[in-house]
């Protein structure tokens with residue numbers, strides 16, 4: 327998945343929306359703290375990093391990413407507001423994989439992303455991890471404490487959604503729309519039924535899925 331770190335929500339939402347509708351999985355965060363929370367659970371295949379962020383600057387975040395063994399290899403594309411800013415960065419050896427100056431078109435962004443992913447793709451295994459729960463997206467395998475768990479397709483998709491959005495409440499309606507499809511004629515109770523069977527198969531990891539009464543589900547914090 328691709329993570330967009332951008333405090334301007336309209337831009338962040340546009341990027342995430344565009345990527346999701348282009349076949350990438352994307353999520354947005356607004357600052358370094360939120361990025362860290364996400365990185366605790368998974369390693370994205372690429373990070374789009376805005377430079378001008380309210381607390382910690384994009385450059386400081388990038389520096390931290392590069393200093394940490396877990397995150398040092400994540401490809402990073404920097405988003406900058408001004409070309410003057412860009413000149414400054416280019417003068418430094420920032421460790422970014424590419425730069426793009428705002429305003430940019432979504433087409434340009436996608437082509438830069440493709441180029442960087444092509445250049446950097448090694449054995450980028452898409453593995454989601456939450457505590458001792460692991461999901462290998464390329465192999466379609468779920469493991470709890472290294473024991474393989476057999477899930478139905480819908481249970482797998484539900485768990486994947488939750489693991490891709492750690493700490494975020496996934497509403498029943500959203501899950502129903504995204505997993506069963508917009509034209510699925512059913513009730514949100516369908517989601518509850520599948521969550522119940524999913525939990526029953528997860529063993530000790532069943533407690534990782536929290537019910538948010540009246541809304542939906544999320545992975546515990």
Ligand code: CA
Nearest residue numbers: 333376378379
């Ligand atoms: Ca900004």
